Amino acid sequence: MRALAIGAFCLLALSACKPGNQSNTVLPIYGNREPVTKTVNGKTVTDTVYQTIPDFDFVNQYGKHITRKSLDGTIYVADFFFTSCPSICPIMHRNMLKVYDEFKASGNVKIISYSIDPGHDTVAVLKNYADKMGITGNTWWLLNGDKKSTYKLAESYLVAVMEDSGAPGGYVHQGYFVLIDKQKRIRGSYDGTNPEQVAKLIEDIKLLQTESQSIIAQ
């Protein structure tokens, strides 16, 4: 049964790469995945379940609770920062402003910046930071939550980065931007301090915006 499931999964994986599927214009899906076999109307169907971002309950710069549900049906970019960071964060967020400017009018793209120094980055501090950056409205949320929860969440987001580097530790403060699709799956990671990678991120977001439901639901 197990072999059958694996076989079915391989077939599914192969079919996903068919040339007719514009394989070069579809972004990869990162993280763990497992085939799930279930019976629908008497037929055995194998589905792939992809890793998604786990639930959280944080507060944004306006003092509003933001959970996983607040991001339902939204493409978003996540990063980890803190307002008193003297080194890479100012560069990251100067680059993130480009993403913000590009998509603030679109309504279906968000930016989520998790503070890794929640003790100091209170709602008031985050609001002040947002004001200084010229961030208004609900496109870019700066979030404050429990520090350990934030780090646990970071490990889910940065799974693609961890796969690449192979070494444990040291990703949270490396300035990565992570691209999440409407199904909360990880679709890309980019060096937020590198303007070329950020330009690629903007292109990839546009690609995700055009991704049809049929590809998403495969």
Add this chain to the structure above:
Amino acid sequence: MMNFKKKMRLFAVICGSAFMIISCADTKKQEKEAMGEVIKIHDEAMAKSEQVVHNNILLDSLIKTKAVDPVKASAITKALSTADKAMEDWMHQFEVEHEGKSHEQIMQYMADQKKQIDQVNKQLSEAVNKSNQYLSSLKK
């Protein structure tokens, strides 16, 4: 036409201001380098603080599931939390902007900050090493 004395004086003024501009650029460079040294240690410390939080989470869950001696493990998580807090506090007080301060004041500030972040970095190393040792002793 300018006489020799006047020419010499003008020359001296030009040299003087050129010297001042160069030395000003030089002091700015020194300040930048001094800050660079502080930031370098900060970045090292930051990577360690990630390890600190990671180990803290791990030990927390072990304590919760009663897999470890709570007294011993709590002493280690306490050291991890203290080191983490020291790092946060340092980051929060560190100033990047120094408008209106003299070169000497800035250099002194950076030297002081370097000492402080060095201390925090050591504290983080110790907490990471001790927790790593403890965690690996559990596997045996």
